[in-house]
Amino acid sequence: SYELTQPPSVSVSPGQTARITCSGDALPKQYAYWYQQKPGQAPVLVIYKDSERPSGIPERFSGSSSGTTVTLTISGVQAEDEADYYCQSADSSGTSYVFGTGTKVTVL
């Protein structure tokens, strides 16, 4: 089955840059998406189609793709960005979906 691998945790000081990676064999052929989930809340889409930002999402959130790895970058991290982040993609037919293992971002 298709898997997406993320680092379990990333720690960053306020104002610094956090980078979260997501690796998967199908990512060169499939878009990736990123969700932010704060404790006790539903996930929120922060990046779609590798690098597009939905309306209402701060500009400090950006996405990029290179080969089998996609990256979510949070520039100028704020305390409110502390959350779990999940990448997501689809199989080649677009009928089956998979989420990454999740990364907990801690703001020091």
Next chain:
Amino acid sequence: EVQLVESGGGLVQPGGSLRLSCAASGFTFSSYWMSWVRQAPGKGLEWVANIKQDGSEKYYVDSVKGRFTISRDNAKNSLYLQMNSLRAEDTAVYYCARKYRTHNTGWFDPWGQGTLVTVSS
């Protein structure tokens, strides 16, 4: 405002059944694919099922095939998940989500607040 509100969760014994509902508002429900995604306590997200706008196509994660059925009622702006033969490993918060699909890809936005299903004796 787009809103998705799940209901129907609760405690059920192994082997039992439960039907989840999701009431949608603030958008043209019949124009979108819809999905269920679950999250076991303290664990990550797992896609469960998708359904096409008219209900003619349905897809499931392998672990629920033959046990769960996704359906919708466009007249009632509602999405459903019938869960049979429930197992302890089905214990999770179940989220309803609007699904965007283009060509061979797709994503989920927005999500409901979730409903907790606990399978235990």
